[in-house]
Amino acid sequence: MRLWCRAPAADWEREALPIGSGARRRGRLRPRQLARPRPAALAAVREDLDDRGRLAPDAVAAAPGQPRRGYGAHQTLGDLRIDVTGAPDAPDASYRRTLDLRQAVADVAYTHQGTRHTREFFASHPDAVIVGRLGADRPGAVTRILRTTSPRTTCGTPPTRS
Numbered sequence: 001m002r003l004w005c006r007a008p009a010a011d012w013e014r015e016a017l018p019i020g021s022g023a024r025r026r027g028r029l030r031p032r033q034l035a036r037p038r039p040a041a042l043a044a045v046r047e048d049l050d051d052r053g054r055l056a057p058d059a060v061a062a063a064p065g066q067p068r069r070g071y072g073a074h075q076t077l078g079d080l081r082i083d084v085t086g087a088p089d090a091p092d093a094s095y096r097r098t099l100d101l102r103q104a105v106a107d108v109a110y111t112h113q114g115t116r117h118t119r120e121f122f123a124s125h126p127d128a129v130i131v132g133r134l135g136a137d138r139p140g141a142v143t144r145i146l147r148t149t150s151p152r153t154t155c156g157t158p159p160t161r162s
Contacts (some may be wrong), residue, residue: 004098007091008108017099019106019123019130057101078150084119084134087110114140 009015041063048055088110095110108119115136123130136142 001101002098003101004096006093006095006097008095008097017097017106019099019104019121073078081145081147081149082132082134083145083147085111085116085145086141087117114138119143 003017005015005017009017045055045060045063048059082124091110092112095108097106097108099106104122106121109115110117118135119132120135121132134142134144
């Protein structure tokens with residue numbers, strides 16, 4: 001089964017296709033939680049969920065032995081931006097954005113000035129990584145700038161050409 005769109009997402013939060021367990025193509029960077037629960041604590045929570053069908057958030061937070069307040073804050077570290085230089089402002093009729101649910105691969109493909117451009121993305125939960133590949137059917141046709149932005153004033157990197 002494939003989901004597909006004929007135009008880029010105008011609003012990435014509402015229209016972007018998810019990768020893996022909800023990551024979007026607009027790269028949101030999140031630091032790992034510093035407090036990681038023990039496997040035995042997770043097993044106990046799973047068993048309780050199986051028995052009861054649901055648990056109160058306080059019970060789940062207390063299971064790993066962590067403080068019940070402020071545990072597991074999920075704040076953004078920043079955004080990873082991939083600026084593809086020379087990309088068209090408006091796509092032509094060849095533009096396709098898809099998410100293959102069976103293969104768990106999200107991709108974009110379009111033709112611009114006679115060159116076929118592709119982007120593919122997938123996520124691996126066991127490896128804790130999102131992988132992307134940008135390509136074109138003409139050598140040297142892919143130029144991009146990678147940059148990060150952050151809501152924190154002490155984070156971020158200058159743009160890097162690759």
